[in-house]
Amino acid sequence: MLDIREMELNMGPQHPSTHGVLRLILYLDGETVVDCKPVMGYLHRGTEKLMETRNYYQNVPFTDRTDYLAAPYMNLGYVEAVEKLAGWEVPERAQYVRTAIAELTRIASHLLWLGTHAMDIGAQTMVLWTMREREVVLDFFESALGDRLTTSAFRPGGLRRELPDGWIDAVLAFCKTFPDRIDEYEALLSRNRIWLARTVGVGVISGQDAIDLGLSGPMLRGSGVPYDIRKEMPYAAYDKVDFDIAVEEECDSYARYLVRLVEMRQAVLIVEQCLDALPEGPIQGKVPKTHKIEAGREVYHVVESPRGELGYYIVSSGTGVPYKCKIRAPSFVNLQSLTPMSIGRLVADVVTIIGTLDIVLGDVDR
């Protein structure tokens, strides 16, 4: 067997840094990756098919369990698609609250990404620091939405209930201190020589390649393409708040790291603006009890989830149950870029690249 030059190595599904049950078949020459084949499906639960068996309201919890790290965002995309499909009105107050919770989700998701990405590269302190802040955000979810991870945050037409007393003040207080925390993270990593050596020039994908592969979110903006659905096709209350989108030209892991840090800072600004300008009024709009939507309608609605372009394609059946629901999962599409980014690199770089993709296997496999 000594004439075989390449070592075929399974990385995953039970591996510390494949972020769930992703399996990579690596073909190694020493430590250099000659080829890399991602194998998916270990977490496939048939969510899209299951959604054809429940009514529009009951489907919300299914969306929690796809991208479980940004569950409110998955809910947001789904309920907005349903509202668009049915033409149901959403009160302005609900729009603002949704935007605030969605941006808190972005913070929570990016915090987890930053912690695990740093841990994959060997900086183990970061994950405990980011968990500290993420815990606060999850507490906000728990008090307002009733759950921490699988929030089922929104329902078609608005929110299930009004925000609890003191919630807004608590969130605003967090928004005051959180930018200092981001400064702390940056102090530990941004100019750390080893961190730079591990991320600069690793996982390079040019802007044109990123567009060709259909990448979205920070993967696209880290390659110098200023495309953000929150600006391009505003939804919820994003057209009423003022924020910048983060773009970096370097196309590597470090650029994406910077993009996500800026996004967290911008998210704080959006949350503050939403809660400061929160209009009075009902939080739930009028929605027919049966959730019946007339047959033959179809809708494709996209939102900018923390991972990228999250789309829902829903076809109505004439009853309260959708005929078809297809999710355009950003993790799944972004995962395509793993192989071209990994070839010719070392095993250690593959770990960096998986980290920089920020995939959630629930989202990839659905």
Place this chain on the structure above:
Amino acid sequence: MQGLPSESTLANQSLWPLGVYALLVLAMLAAVVIISALIGPRHSARRRDLPYESGMPPTGTAALRFPVHFYVVALAFLIFDLEVAFLFAWAVAARDVGWLGYIELVVFIVMLLAGLVYLWAKGALDWGASPANAATPVAEEIDG
């Protein structure tokens, strides 16, 4: 007379404590290994007798050739480590051999450095991921 191997220490103390100490250490380690092997439980289960490969049945053998690069480093290490041994011989006698010894040291080290520069220039010290082979155009990847 600092420089020379201090005969005083050798005369004053024999090496037997070291031998006994080594035996003691080895006996302790053997005891630990044997006891833990005896008191540990035994399990058996399907597919337990496979090497760990992220939960998949391993594909192929682990006994593979490794790139020649590692041998180059091993060779370089051998050469340099031997030369370091000579440096030690000089270091301990630095005061006694004076400037003449120092000049010889410089000549020796210049040769050593020349070897290092040669290795460096030949690329023996550069590993794997060079920027050149990393920038594979994605379009080619997709088409091919």
Place this chain on the structure above:
Amino acid sequence: MSGTLDVIVRMVLTLALAMASASMLVWVERRLLAAFQDRYGPNRVGPFGLLQLVADSIKLFTKEDWTPPFADRVPFILAPTIIVATGLLSFAVVPFTAAGALVDLNIGVLYFLALSSLSVYSIMLAGMASNSKYSLLGAVRAAGQMISYELAMGLSVASVVALAGSFNLREIVAAQEGLPYVVLQPVAFLIFLIAGLAESKRSPFDLPEAENEIVAGYHTEYSSMKFAFFFLGEYLALVLFSSIATALFLGGGNGPWLPTIVWFAIKMAAIIYVFIWVRATFPRVRYDRLMAFGWKILVPVAILNLLVTGALVVARSAGG
């Protein structure tokens, strides 16, 4: 006979001290890392969680001791004992007390370097004997890393030997009575610390066991006490390198008022603290960078340092 008794007492003391400090270090490291990381660390078992390591060792002792059927039996069992044995044997020359070490070896420095080279065998055998791909990757990484940094370590130690004119650790400590060598040899001290980190496979040089990349590296297939031996070996190496650094650069147990062993312990603890601090701060370096750093920076700098040191030593002895 009193001489024999004295030697036996010191023998047991050395062994106990080495084992105790290495296993205490597990607790110290976990508590310190916890402090850096804004959490508690082990605090349930015994006062301040001190008995955690007792609980851990009982657990490891009673786990299944599995020698995989696909492994090469003899080297597989031998490998973990080698790393602990070399670690413990090295302590024989560490001058903890005023009376010196267990054995006042006139080639103490060489003895230490030789044993630390031997520990490469442990890792290499473990990885090759396991017959598992992750183990093999870890072993190859470890071998390359350890031999490369050994060179830099040897060169940095050579400067100290040139200054002291002796291989005997007790004499080197005695030569630093007025001025610790860290003042005269700051570069060699830094190189020694960095090489020590790499030799003991500590973060940021923990590539051979980088769990995010190659699972557990060379000890992927190990269980029970054999697994624990690798960790014991790592912590022994950490204690050893910090104590040798103390002896070579910080003047060993020299210091006013306090007894020798206390000074020694304080200096050692300071170095260990730095090692743990580094672990909490830095990400892991990549393999190619690690090798390039060792060969292109540490080795040339160490050689230049030796040249300068040599010139100064010769000039002083010729002049005076």
